[in-house]
Amino acid sequence: MPYVIHLLIMVSIYSILALSLNLVVGFTGLVFVAAAAFFGIGAYVTAIVMTSFGFNFFLACIVGALFSALIAFAIGAVLSKFRGDYYTLASVGFNIIIYSVFLNWQTVTRGPLGIPGIPRPSIFGLSFSDNFSFLILASLLVILVFLACRFIEQSSFGRVLRAIREDEKAVSVFGYEVLYFKLATFVVAAAFSAFAGSLYASYITFIDPSTFFVNESIFILAVVILGGLASNRGAVLGAAVLVLLPEALRFVGFPPDIAAQMRQVVYGLLLVILMMYRPQGLMGEYKL
């Protein structure tokens, strides 16, 4: 049972990441490959203010989200100039630059040594140190983010976004500032991703830069694509499948020395097959 709880917590964290990335990829149709950067900013800010300044987890969470939103604003302003493959590539660039900061700004982030001993959340004497209560906290956050995403989607703001995805020119003709809509979505998504980072840091209790490299962004993107673009339920389902799949593969029984590499092979082939036979993902509204 504790193993199942652990997996559910990981699913929750990736659900939040997928829901927020879905806001960007699903609603603007731009393939963003730097989700791990904001995940990392949330995790690092939370870890630093909790271990060095003794902040409460929930306060640290908010500081992390604000910080992430601020950086997203700057990056988003630059990214808004690009579209298509160039957008994708530039976002990879930002991920690598932010990763380099985690790795090399050693006075603040401790660089490759990572930050150990990050405390678990507690509030009003209520502690989330055991995994079950942590799962409840994580699920609550998933529900909150889920509802927020649905609200954005169904509001008039969301309708404009959807229209932008279908025909950007037409929308701008009607007098909407397309740039403003895209940037606002981006900033909100970055703040949500930071929540996932805070949860992660406090749950694993140790973070190091390697978790926030481009590979992780690609993984989160794969979650969104598998679940289906612009589908919130799809994002959660995608997170469940891709987090649980490698775990399930642990039980298949390859010889141990090649099992780990085989997992990578299976994961790679899954992406290829999915693209060939179901590019809209499991519950997607539209194709990439």
Place this chain on the structure above:
Amino acid sequence: MDILPQLILNSLIAGSIYAILALGFNLIFSTVNFFDLSYGAVAVIGAYAVFYFSKLLGWPLFVAVPLGVLISGTIGFLLYTSVYRRLRMRRSSNTVLLVASLGVLTALQALLAIFFSSQFQTLSATSSGERLFSLFSGSITETQVIILLTAVAVLLGLAFVLKLTLFGKAVKAVGDDEEVAKIVGINTDKIIGKVFFIGSAIAGLAAILVGFDTGIEPIMGLPLLLKGVIASIVGGIGNVYGGVAGAFLLGFVENFGIWKISGEWKDAIAFAVLILFLVFRPQGIFKK
């Protein structure tokens, strides 16, 4: 001590490798218009083929190296016929192709690790005792001289083929507009197949040279790919000379960046250059 001559030499050596990578990548990208991420893995396969034939079977290098290049080309061609052609026939978007090629990259790197282990290998016969040449106050090895010459040879060869042969004209026509090319009677499928073969063979050559200069490991595919991509875009996508100019610019910026800033920021610097170019000169140094 004056380190300037050495820095210039280092930049030229790095630039040559990037140039070869960019030439192959540029050729494929400008013809099919999608980011083929498996390019990195295809390159490494060629280097491992040389490792297998020359180090494990003891074949002479003049057999092993051409065989390695051929194998890279063949794998590239097979990937096109088995995966990318099908996806393109279904009118999949570029993003779908990008994600599928990502799956291929992941799977191939893991397979290499299964067959050859993750251990670092070198292709050169001995790790020292290579002939050294002095140039001003810098020094350069025999292998590196070969790298410089190969880059020039590949550039001239490719420029000749693309500018002066019928095949080159057909490639350009397909890259400009596949539909129109089809209508005027070009067998686009055959042309693209050949482009994949040639581009992948060039990639293999680059990885083999890296293997002789420094060494190979299964996970080197992604860095090789990214350097080729950045060089292509900075130089100008679809322009043979552009990719080479971008490669040398990248080589110089990286190496002088180490001198003025510090080595650990090398990748961040490379991507910062890319983003600056995308913002201020998206068409690259040379327009198509």
Place this chain on the structure above:
Amino acid sequence: MEDNKPKILSWVILLAVIIVGGFFFARTAKAPEVAGPISLGVILPLTGDGAVYGEPALNVYQLAVDEINKSGGVGGRDLVLVVEDGKCNGKDGANAAQKLVNVDKVQIIIGGICSSESLAAVPIAEAGKVALFSPGASSPDLTGRSPYFFRDYPSDASQGRVLAELAYKKGWRTVAFIQESLDYPLGIFKAFDARFSELGGKTVKEEFPTGASDFRSSIAKLQSQKPDALFVDTQAPAASVRIAKQVKELKWNPPLLVADIVVGDPKTVSENKALFEGAFGAEFGVDPNNPKFQHLLESYKQKYNAELPYQAYGQTEYDALYLVKEGIAAVGLDGQKLAAWSRTIKDWDGASGQVTIEATGDRASGHVLKIVKDGKTELYTE
């Protein structure tokens, strides 16, 4: 859209069946055991950059397990390894630990090889009352981290200190570092720098990201600062070889200092004789005259048809299995008792020399100076 729904539903159901089925299978298959084989958890990197350490480590574990089982196992019960990939990072280290602790219900985990894996696994092992025994993690952050954690590989702190003292005695006042941006090389640098500046020396440093293969400009930059010696400080010997080769290619011949992973790997040293001739390193006790160590080298060669790489780690990995065997024989298969027992290990004779575990969980012995001579690593005496 509508006609897609049944299809999606069947996907979801299929998935649910697989997952639930998988857990059921896993849970029923691993009932608490009183007889039959004893499962030992193993966390090590099998994919990614760290796989170069994980692969030989797994070989050594398997070798030791085979030997133990052949001689009757522990109280007649065989040992079996449950191996999980920690990928040398925190997240996968935590995942692996969660599975081993909660699904396989192991009482002791051997691992991780990397400090990041171990740091992330500690709280999980502690919560599950499982002993965590690392034969490779050397981060000073692990010292005294948990009563459930212990290691038979010493902390990095002593390696850097020993080399700094040597450098100062040699009359070097400026030492250049070329260091990989990873926890282990950074740990060595920090320890070296702290001791060396205390003595009155100065370090200059260039870092490089993992996976880099062209170091020429970093080397040229360090060379231009005219240091008295160069410390090549990398996570794996391969990168050290590349750097040493490029140093020679730039016609620079500074006195070299290298990390224990280089002097501890006879293959690297003998194949790159010319590169590392005269290089100093501080290795933690590989004693070629120790019969247990000789036995490990021979049986490894026999079984895998290759020299044992990273001998400084190989010896502690080998000892780890035998220590676990003794522990289980002494206090039974119980994580809490095993962890408490570990603190009583004193002057235990193993392939890595005499093992003593301190109350902090650290191994109580340090590094000794080595020098490379004619393709072999020798003990250095002034």
